[in-house]
Amino acid sequence: MSLRSPLGRVRGLGSAKEGTSHWWAQRLTSLALIPLTIWFCAAVVALIGADHATVAGWIASPLVAGLLILLIAATFYHTVLGLQVVIEDYVHGEMSKMALLLIVKALAIVLALSGILSVLTLLFGRA
Amino acid sequence: MTTSNRPLSPHLQVYRPQITSMLSILHRITGVALAAGTLLLTYWLIAAASGPEAFADAQGLIGSFFGRLLLFGWTYALFYHLCNGIRHLIWDAGYGFEMETAVRSGWMVLGASVVLTLASWALGYAMMGGA
Numbered sequence: 001m002s003l004r005s006p007l008g009r010v011r012g013l014g015s016a017k018e019g020t021s022h023w024w025a026q027r028l029t030s031l032a033l034i035p036l037t038i039w040f041c042a043a044v045v046a047l048i049g050a051d052h053a054t055v056a057g058w059i060a061s062p063l064v065a066g067l068l069i070l071l072i073a074a075t076f077y078h079t080v081l082g083l084q085v086v087i088e089d090y091v092h093g094e095m096s097k098m099a100l101l102l103i104v105k106a107l108a109i110v111l112a113l114s115g116i117l118s119v120l121t122l123l124f125g126r127a
Numbered sequence: 128m129t130t131s132n133r134p135l136s137p138h139l140q141v142y143r144p145q146i147t148s149m150l151s152i153l154h155r156i157t158g159v160a161l162a163a164g165t166l167l168l169t170y171w172l173i174a175a176a177s178g179p180e181a182f183a184d185a186q187g188l189i190g191s192f193f194g195r196l197l198l199f200g201w202t203y204a205l206f207y208h209l210c211n212g213i214r215h216l217i218w219d220a221g222y223g224f225e226m227e228t229a230v231r232s233g234w235m236v237l238g239a240s241v242v243l244t245l246a247s248w249a250l251g252y253a254m255m256g257g258a
Binding site: 027033038045048052053055072076083108111117 | 155169172173176182205209212215251255
C-alpha cells in the first residue's frame, strides 16, 4: 500500500509540469508550416526537371537557405510532437514506449541536422 | 487504486464510421506518412549538397515509376494534412463546432486536398513539357 496522498499520486501522474506547452508548440509550428510548406511545394513544382546546378544555385541564396532551414526545423519539431502523441496513444508497454520515443527524437535530430548542414553546404558554395 | 484497466484512447472499433471520425484518423495517418516522407526530403537535400552525380541518382529514383507513386501519395498526404490542419486551427480558435459546419468543412477539406494534389501534378507535368 502506498503512503502517498491522492494529491501526491495525481501530481506524479499528471502533465509532468509541462502544462500546455506541447499543445501550444504543435499549434505554433503548424502555423509556421502553412506558409513554409506552400512556398516549398510551389518552388519544387517550379524546379521539376531542373539539373543539379539550377537546384544548387536556388538553394545557395540567403533567403532560400534561411527559409529551408526554418522549414526543416519546424517540420521536424512538428513531426516529433505529432509522433509522440501517436506513440503515447498506441504503445502501452512502458519500456517500448520510452524506447520508441527516444528513437523518434534521435532520428529527427539526425535528419534535421543533416538537412540543415546540406543547405549550409550549398549556401557556402562547397558543392 | 489500480491504473492498469483504465480506458485507453482512441478506441476506434466501437464507433460507427462517420465523416468527422474518418477525417480525424486520416489526419493522424497522413501525419505519420509525412513523418516517413521527411526521409525523402532529407535525402534530396543531402544529394543536392553531395554533387551532380548523387543528385542525378536522387532525381532518377524520385522520377522512377515507384518514386512518382510514392511522391503522389505524399503530395496527397501533405495537402490533406495541411487543409485539415487549418480546419483544426479554426476549431482551436473556437469556431466551426456545429455538427453541420464540421461535416461541411470536412467535405471542403477532402475536395480541396484532391484539387490541390491534382493541380500541382498537372502543373508539374506541364513544367516538364508533358514528359
